Amino acid sequence: MRLSRVGNAGHLVLYVAESQQGAGDQDVLDLANSQDAPLLTQDKDFGELVYRLKRLHTGVILLRLAGLSAELKSDLTARAIRDHGVRLAGSFTVISVSIIRIRRDQ
Structure with a gap:
């Protein structure tokens, strides 16, 4: 995946x-x-760490985009971060082709 797309959108990427x-x-x-x-x-x-083991987190974004090209994965991820950015902090988010689920438990 091309993480530069997320970084180029003004987000810190490690x-x-x-x-x-x-x-x-x-x-x-x-x-x-x-x-x-x-x-x-x-x-x-990471879902197990967050839900079963109750580990603290500042937000987890799980990509369920198997089978897609790196470019399409990058586009979908960057778009989700752009559209939902502030809601992702502290949430467990799943990004798939058809839906973005954002769950905030903490």
């Missing part, structure tokens, strides 16, 4: 796969929290 390679999910969530930034991921395990 690419954890490069900077924190091999870090566990809790460490990645802690890093996002320390930056007061939502976590953008394709890993459904």
